[in-house]
Amino acid sequence: MKPYQIQAGGLRDHGFTLVELLVVTGILATLAYLAWGGQTGVQSRAEDQIARSEILRLADALRRFRADTGYYPGQGPFALAAPGTTETGGNCAPVGGVLRSWTLPAVDADRDDWFDSPINLALLFERPALCGNHPQAYLAAWNPDTRRGWNGPYLDRSARAWTDHGANFNLADGSGDPLSGSKIDDIPAFGVGPGAFPAAAGWNRCTDPENPANACMLGWRTVNRGEAGYDAARHELTLHARPFPVFGLAAGDAPRVTYWGADGRYGGRNAADPCRPNGGNPDGADDLVLCLEGN
Numbered sequence: 001m002k003p004y005q006i007q008a009g010g011l012r013d014h015g016f017t018l019v020e021l022l023v024v025t026g027i028l029a030t031l032a033y034l035a036w037g038g039q040t041g042v043q044s045r046a047e048d049q050i051a052r053s054e055i056l057r058l059a060d061a062l063r064r065f066r067a068d069t070g071y072y073p074g075q076g077p078f079a080l081a082a083p084g085t086t087e088t089g090g091n092c093a094p095v096g097g098v099l100r101s102w103t104l105p106a107v108d109a110d111r112d113d114w115f116d117s118p119i120n121l122a123l124l125f126e127r128p129a130l131c132g133n134h135p136q137a138y139l140a141a142w143n144p145d146t147r148r149g150w151n152g153p154y155l156d157r158s159a160r161a162w163t164d165h166g167a168n169f170n171l172a173d174g175s176g177d178p179l180s181g182s183k184i185d186d187i188p189a190f191g192v193g194p195g196a197f198p199a200a201a202g203w204n205r206c207t208d209p210e211n212p213a214n215a216c217m218l219g220w221r222t223v224n225r226g227e228a229g230y231d232a233a234r235h236e237l238t239l240h241a242r243p244f245p246v247f248g249l250a251a252g253d254a255p256r257v258t259y260w261g262a263d264g265r266y267g268g269r270n271a272a273d274p275c276r277p278n279g280g281n282p283d284g285a286d287d288l289v290l291c292l293e294g295n
Contacts, residue, residue: 261286
C-alpha cells in the first residue's frame with residue numbers, strides 16, 4: 001500500500017483572497033455589533049433596575065418622614081415660609097435649618113420657586129427650622145418620648161447633588177415642563193439611572209451647564225454655585241441621571257415619584273391616571289411612576 005501523497009496543487013500554498021478577507025471581516029464586524037448591542041441592552045436594563053430600586057428608596061424616605069411628622073414635605077408646618085412672611089399659625093421668623101431662603105436668588109419670589117420645586121428634597125436631607133410660634137413647631141426635632149418629629153436625614157447626604165430646571169415645572173400636578181420658564185438654580189435633588197447630558201429647550205444638549213442663564217435648563221453639580229470653593233471645571237457634571245421629582249404632595253393629587261426613563265426626557269402627567277406614565281407622549285413611554293399610599 002502506497003503512502004498517502006499530497007499531489008502538487010492539491011492544497012493551495014497561497015493566502016486568502018481579497019474577497020475572502022472582506023467576507024471574514026464582515027462576519028467579525030457583524031458579530032461585534034451584535035455583541036455590543038446585547039451589552040448595551042444589558043447595561044440599559046441594569047441602569048433601569050437601579051432606578052427602580054432608588055424610586056423605592058425615595059418613596060420609603062417620604063413615607064418615614066410622614067410617619068414621624070404626620071405630613072409629607074411641603075405639607076402642614078413644613079410648607080416653610082421665608083423669614084418675615086406669614087403662614088398658618090403666626091408670623092414666621094425661623095432661625096437656622098432649611099428655609100425657603102436657602103437658595104441663591106435674593107428675591108423672595110425666586111426663593112419660593114426654589115422651595116416649591118418638585119425635585120427639591122432638602123427636607124429629607126436637612127432638619128427644618130419651623131416658626132417658633134407655630135403650634136406644631138415641636139415637629140422640627142425628634143422627641144423620643146412622644147416619638148414624633150423630624151428624625152432624619154431620610155436620605156444619605158452623599159446622594160445629594162444640585163441641579164436646575166425651568167419654573168414651569170413647578171405645577172403641583174406634574175403637568176409642567178422642566179425646560180421652560182425662568183431658570184431655578186441649585187436645587188438639592190438626587191437621581192439614579194442612565195446618565196444624560198445637560199439639556200436646553202427641546203432637549204438639546206448643553207455644553208455650558210454652569211451658565212446661570214436660561215440657555216441650559218438642566219445641569220448638575222456636586223456643590224451649589226454659592227458654596228465656597230465652587231469651581232465649574234471640578235464640580236459641574238457633564239453626564240448625570242435626571243432627578244426624581246415628587247408630585248402631588250400639596251395639591252390633593254396622587255402623591256407620586258417619577259423617573260424619566262432611559263431617554264432622560266420627562267413625558268408629563270397622565271391626565272386619565274396620574275399613577276401611570278403618560279403613554280400619549282413619546283417621551284413618556286419609558287417613564288416610571290410610583291404612587292404613595294394615601295395623602
